[in-house]
Amino acid sequence: MDFDLHPDEITFEQEVVAFLEANRSPEVMDSNPEHLSQTVETPAKRAFMRKLAEQGWLGMSWPKKYGGQERSGIYDFLLTEALSRFGAPQPGKGVGIVGKTIIRHGNEELKEYFLPRIIRGEIEFAIGYSEPQAGSDAASMQLKAVHDDARGGWVLNGHKIWTTSAHFADWYWVGARTSEHKHKGITLFLIPMNHTGFEIHPTYTIGDERTNEVFFNDVFVPDSHVVGQVGEGWTYICEALDLERFAMLPVGPVEMKLKGLIEYVREATLDGEPLAKDPVVRKTIAKLCADLEVARKLQRKVISEALKDRVPTTEAAMYKMWQSQLGQRIANAALDLIGPDAALKPDQPEAPVNGRYERSYRYTVVDTIGGGTSEVQKNIIARRALGLPKNF
Numbered sequence: 001m002d003f004d005l006h007p008d009e010i011t012f013e014q015e016v017v018a019f020l021e022a023n024r025s026p027e028v029m030d031s032n033p034e035h036l037s038q039t040v041e042t043p044a045k046r047a048f049m050r051k052l053a054e055q056g057w058l059g060m061s062w063p064k065k066y067g068g069q070e071r072s073g074i075y076d077f078l079l080t081e082a083l084s085r086f087g088a089p090q091p092g093k094g095v096g097i098v099g100k101t102i103i104r105h106g107n108e109e110l111k112e113y114f115l116p117r118i119i120r121g122e123i124e125f126a127i128g129y130s131e132p133q134a135g136s137d138a139a140s141m142q143l144k145a146v147h148d149d150a151r152g153g154w155v156l157n158g159h160k161i162w163t164t165s166a167h168f169a170d171w172y173w174v175g176a177r178t179s180e181h182k183h184k185g186i187t188l189f190l191i192p193m194n195h196t197g198f199e200i201h202p203t204y205t206i207g208d209e210r211t212n213e214v215f216f217n218d219v220f221v222p223d224s225h226v227v228g229q230v231g232e233g234w235t236y237i238c239e240a241l242d243l244e245r246f247a248m249l250p251v252g253p254v255e256m257k258l259k260g261l262i263e264y265v266r267e268a269t270l271d272g273e274p275l276a277k278d279p280v281v282r283k284t285i286a287k288l289c290a291d292l293e294v295a296r297k298l299q300r301k302v303i304s305e306a307l308k309d310r311v312p313t314t315e316a317a318m319y320k321m322w323q324s325q326l327g328q329r330i331a332n333a334a335l336d337l338i339g340p341d342a343a344l345k346p347d348q349p350e351a352p353v354n355g356r357y358e359r360s361y362r363y364t365v366v367d368t369i370g371g372g373t374s375e376v377q378k379n380i381i382a383r384r385a386l387g388l389p390k391n392f
């Protein structure tokens with residue numbers, strides 16, 4: 001088994017790193033890149049995304065007929081990882097979720113409109129699956145879509161929650177109920193976010209991130225903006241969730257968090273003694289390093305399955321659970337090793353490591369929830385990898 005990159009892949013990685021060094025900017029990159037930036041909210045971040053597009057780095061693995069280069073998916077992975085180490089925004093939603101699903105299932109009109117715009121880095125998406133009574137069990141969604149034969153489209157009414165990016169995205173990728181059948185009654189729609197029928201309210205998380213509640217008041221969507229077949233939305237959502245769990249989850253932020261903690265431990269002292277000499281500290285750090293290596297290997301397994309053109313469902317579930325829980329273990333360890341001052345916030349002058357781990361501690365709570373909770377990942381592993389019976 002060879003875990004090393006091919007020389008062409010190493011050259012590409014170096015090119016990306018050189019580009020990121022040359023384009024370093026606090027407006028675009030988070031100086032504590034332990035926090036993964038999915039949002040492309042500001043004009044500076046949008047301009048950065050267009051620069052990535054100009055390099056030909058968006059949709060590299062897409063078919064040539066849709067503007068891609070048919071390069072191996074490993075290049076998308078190398079790009080995502082490098083961006084995450086610099087705290088730069090990720091192109092995952094458009095390229096990895098919406099674009100790939102449209103390529104597989106979308107009609108010609110959707111392909112013609114969306115694919116070139118995604119590849120040029122021009123549009124941002126918000127993803128709408130969750131509702132007040134439909135989170136882990138997303139197939140219980142109740143947002144209602146009723147067909148209007150006279151107008152040739154659907155009228156949507158109801159309520160979504162946790163729609164990150166709804167306050168600045170251009171398009172909404174939404175699952176809605178088109179019949180009573182639980183799974184075969186869900187259809188996917190693409191709707192312009194500036195539709196007058198939307199009402200958007202902010203929700204702030206423990207990690208200071210903004211997400212949103214979205215109310216739908218007679219939102220009309222033409223038939224042409226149904227993604228794939230009516231009633232097949234749940235299949236596409238499941239595929240897209242598998243893609244999300246690895247397309248949008250690089251190991252870089254966890255790696256940088258641990259790197260920062262190791263640097264702190266090397267320099268810090270406790271009661272006049274170097275912290276690095278303390279056997280408990282050394283043991284904790286060594287264990288976290290081994291855990292990080294496990295995360296890298298799980299991620300390589302996901303990528304290797306995806307490169308065989310398989311949707312890596314159980315591998316992605318294992319990786320998502322491990323990666324997000326490891327982030328929490330590192331933040332926990334940092335608070336223990338740094339001591340009471342670790343609870344100082346980033347804007348407080350005495351805060352050790354600029355308050356990075358206080359923020360991490362809060363932010364990593366969210367990581368084990370978004371994209372499917374750890375319990376849901378365990379259910380996927382139990383059912384699909386081990387063949388154990390369903391528990392709900």
Ligand SMILES: Cc1cc2nc3c(=O)[nH]c(=O)nc-3n(C[C@H](O)[C@H](O)[C@H](O)COP(=O)(O)OP(=O)(O)OC[C@H]3O[C@@H](n4cnc5c(N)ncnc54)[C@H](O)[C@@H]3O)c2cc1C
Pocket residue numbers: 126127128129130132134135136137161162163164165205209211366369370371372373374375376379391392
């Ligand atoms: C910051 C953030 C951003 C998000 N962004 C988006 C977004 O952009 N678009 C979107 O559609 N959604 C988004 N979500 C929603 C996210 O996918 C859901 O929060 C998640 O799926 C969990 O659903 P829930 O919050 O309703 O919790 P629930 O499903 O109510 O779960 C509550 C608890 O019960 C456990 N549980 C539930 N079912 C089972 C089971 N069968 N077996 C064992 N345990 C179970 C869960 O693990 C959890 O601990 C976001 C969430 C957060 C926190």
